[in-house]
Each structure stands twice: as structure tokens, then as C-alpha cells.
Amino acid sequence: MPNNPTHYLPILEKLIGFPTISRETNLPLIDYSEDFLRSQGFQTQRFYNEQGNKANLMAWIGPERDGGLMLAGHTDVVPVDQQDWTTDPFRLTEKNGHLYGRGTSDMKGFLALALETAAALDSRQLQRPLYVCFTYDEEIGCGGAKALIGYLKTLSPPPRFALIGEPTDLALVTAHKGIQITTTHIKGKPAHSSCPHLGASAIVFASKLIAALEELLPPEENRDFNPPSATFNVGTIRGGTAINIIPEHCQFDWECRTLPSQNTAQINEAWERLIHSLKKRIQGIEVENHIKTAVPGLQSGLNREIAAWLKEFLEEGKIGTAPFVTEAGLYQQAGLPTVVCGPGTIQEAHQPDENIAISKMEAYRTFLHQVVGDLVEQK
Incomplete structure (x- = not known):
């Protein structure tokens, strides 16, 4: 040139x-x-x-x-x-x-x-x-x-x-890797904190979902990557009104970074199954998921x-x-x-x-x- x-x-x-x-x-x-x-x-x-x-x-x-x-x-x-x-x-x-x-x-x-x-x-x-x-x-x-x-x-x-x-x-x-970013909104039932049996805590439900996120990770690994597998991260969380009210709402934003060979649809299906299972244990909960963006690997x-x-x-x-x-x-x-x-x-x-x-x-x-x-x- x-x-x-x-x-x-x-x-x-x-x-x-x-x-x-x-x-x-x-x-x-x-x-x-x-x-x-x-x-x-x-x-x-x-x-x-x-x-x-x-x-x-x-x-x-x-x-x-x-x-x-x-x-x-x-x-x-x-x-x-x-x-x-x-x-x-x-x-x-x-x-x-x-x-x-x-x-x-x-x-x-x-x-x-x-x-x-x-x-x-x-x-x-x-x-x-x-x-x-x-x-x-x-x-x-x-x-x-x-x-x-x-x-x-x-x-x-x-x-x-x-x-x-x-x-x-x-x-x-x-x-x-690819990425999917999701917002999960949980609606529970408010009640006085002295009567938790009358309500359904959106924050408690969210905490159980978050704690179970790692269980959704596909077992596949690729040693060409560091880390070698898919990863999750919960970046923000908001919820509750006051210390003496069973929280009616909780929302958190989370991401999943997948190996390029992995399909996020399978992770989303496992996520929905997890939600369905937890809703059987905690009554009065509604959950909405909104996929904000997804970019392939x-x-x-x-x-x-x-x-x-x-x-x-x-x-x-x-x-x-x-x-x-x-x-x-x-x-x-x-x-x-x-x-x-x-x-x-x-x-x-x-x-x-x-x-x-x-x-x-x-x-x-x-x-x-x-x-x-x-x-x-x-x-």
C-alpha cells in the first residue's frame, strides 16, 4: 500500500x-x-x-x-x-x-x-x-x-x-461464548410480617431460584475456554417495601454465557421446570421472564x-x-x-x-x- x-x-x-x-x-x-x-x-x-x-x-x-x-x-x-x-x-x-x-x-x-x-x-x-x-x-x-x-x-x-x-x-x-440476558419478575402476596403464613414472599422465592441457578448449568466443558463451561451471573436485584411487610414483588436481572455449541433453549426449558417445581412448594407466586437480549456465540x-x-x-x-x-x-x-x-x-x-x-x-x-x-x- x-x-x-x-x-x-x-x-x-x-x-x-x-x-x-x-x-x-x-x-x-x-x-x-x-x-x-x-x-x-x-x-x-x-x-x-x-x-x-x-x-x-x-x-x-x-x-x-x-x-x-x-x-x-x-x-x-x-x-x-x-x-x-x-x-x-x-x-x-x-x-x-x-x-x-x-x-x-x-x-x-x-x-x-x-x-x-x-x-x-x-x-x-x-x-x-x-x-x-x-x-x-x-x-x-x-x-x-x-x-x-x-x-x-x-x-x-x-x-x-x-x-x-x-x-x-x-x-x-x-x-x-454467547449470552442471554433475562429479567425475572416475581409477584407474591403481601401480609404483615408477623403472619407469614398469610402471605407469599417474592424475595424468598427469588432467593431459592437464584440459589438453584447453578444446577441448570449444562455439564459440557470446553477446555479452550476459561472458564471452560457456561456461567451464570445475577447482576441486580430489587424487591420489598418495608421490613414488616411480606414482599409482594421482587425482580432480578441475570445472564447466562454459553459455549458456542450450546443451545439456550434447553437452559430456558430447565429454568421453567425449576420455576414450576418451586411454585408447587410456595403457593401464591406468579413469575414472568423477559429475555432482554440474546447474542449467539x-x-x-x-x-x-x-x-x-x-x-x-x-x-x-x-x-x-x-x-x-x-x-x-x-x-x-x-x-x-x-x-x-x-x-x-x-x-x-x-x-x-x-x-x-x-x-x-x-x-x-x-x-x-x-x-x-x-x-x-x-x-
Whole structure:
């Protein structure tokens, strides 16, 4: 790829400056990215959410031939509320060889490098197409990627594979767990606390459900993952009115992270059986479950061959799995082999003073230029 004066730092500075917390719009960032890519000769298309305040951006350049590449990432970031930052989270700050700001690791560092790589292309030399895909709402259930599945299935020719720049510290991830997030609401019967036999405690029922969660874990293990099996976590719980009232309501939010080979439907069926069994023991209870989001895991397959090829461009390339969830499983459902590899680290993601090492950005920049250069310029 030709040497180009465009550098990722001013691009990253712009991206960090857009406060694209998932509860807010991402349109200013999409405006900037679309204008940037159009100025480099890309064709673009937006896909808005129902409210019209967020959008996915698809961009492409090059001949309509098989063997292209899609660079993919999400534009939203997690909140900074009640976090103790020592720098302005929405202003890029450089110190001690690191770049600080919300999203530097997860994952605007990658977005900036994707845009910088696009600017370094000589479109006259392209032999394969390059796609760029920026999505919304990954942090709250991958809503943007879910909305794109139908469109991605129609891409002709389809990319050879998608590369998602989530924070893996330059490791090549070919499999990761899936996730389901559920809200369970329990309605009991209130009574004076001196007469518990007249009521039905929603909190007691909830505590028994929570204590039995571990019993629902499938016995399957996969030693490629750490931890090697499915996991549960109850993240929030709310209930009760006063100390002297048998609680009528209790609600808790819980997640299940499954191995990519596992089916959450089986876990949901076991959950319903557990509820039914407990209701026989504790009368006067009603339970409602609301699945807030479900994202499939990424299963190894053709992407292992692609990862082996990508490894050639990394000095210490490692191929493995991840315990966290990305949009990769959704792209896989759309028929795109997908590898996850980015310059940030999961240890920095979502943290106060989130940062990324400049050395990692430079290493990934070299990697990305080589991958894109070899894939789309080679005759």
C-alpha cells in the first residue's frame, strides 16, 4: 500500500470526541465517518434504527469480485457515570506512551485505524472489494448488527471474511461464548410480617431460584475456554417495601454465557421446570421472564484457516477463544466467516481512564495495512 500522510491520531481524536454512549445518538460519528470514506471514493449506505437517532454505516470500494474483506466494529461506548477519571473521557489524551479516552480500547482505536487504512488505499490498484461496517448498540445487545443480518446475506459478492477489531490484544479469536440476558419478575402476596403464613414472599422465592441457578448449568466443558463451561451471573436485584411487610414483588436481572455449541433453549426449558417445581412448594407466586437480549456465540470453522493466514502478519500471533461476546456470531449467521482481533485489551475496556498503548496501535496499523494490502491488491 502506498505511503499516505493521513495518520490515525487526528481521526481517533475526532472519534473519541463523539460521546456515543449507547443511550445517546451515534449520528455525528456516522456523519464524520461517512464523509471521510466518501472522500476516499467509497460508496456508502446507512441503516437507521426505528427511532431514527442511530444508524449503521456500510461502505465499500473496489471491483465486484469474490475474496474481499469486511472491517467491522461498533461505534457505541459504555457510560462514564460514577467512574473516577483523571482525564476527560471524551478528549483524547496522550501520556506515558498511552492514549486515554472512552473507547480507545473498546473500540474506537480500531475504528480510527480502519479509516486510516481506507485513506491509504490506491483504489486504482484494487483487485478485491473492501467493505467497512460500523454499527450501533453493540454494548446493549448488538441491536445494530442484528438489524444488518438480512442485508449482509444479500452482499454480492460476499466478503471472504469479516475482521472485527474488538479488544483482543492482537490475539486472533475464532470462537467465543454467547449470552442471554433475562429479567425475572416475581409477584407474591403481601401480609404483615408477623403472619407469614398469610402471605407469599417474592424475595424468598427469588432467593431459592437464584440459589438453584447453578444446577441448570449444562455439564459440557470446553477446555479452550476459561472458564471452560457456561456461567451464570445475577447482576441486580430489587424487591420489598418495608421490613414488616411480606414482599409482594421482587425482580432480578441475570445472564447466562454459553459455549458456542450450546443451545439456550434447553437452559430456558430447565429454568421453567425449576420455576414450576418451586411454585408447587410456595403457593401464591406468579413469575414472568423477559429475555432482554440474546447474542449467539462464535463457532470455530472456516475462520480457523483465515486466522492461520492472518497470523503470518503478526509477530506473536496467537489463535484462541474469548469469554466475552461480540457481533461475530451474528455475522457468522449471515454467512460470513469472522475473526476477532483488535489492538485494545479487555482489561482496559469499560474502565475509568480507559487507554491503549501507542505501541499496540502501531503494531496493529502495520498488521492492518499488510492484510488489506495483500488481500485487495493482489492479482
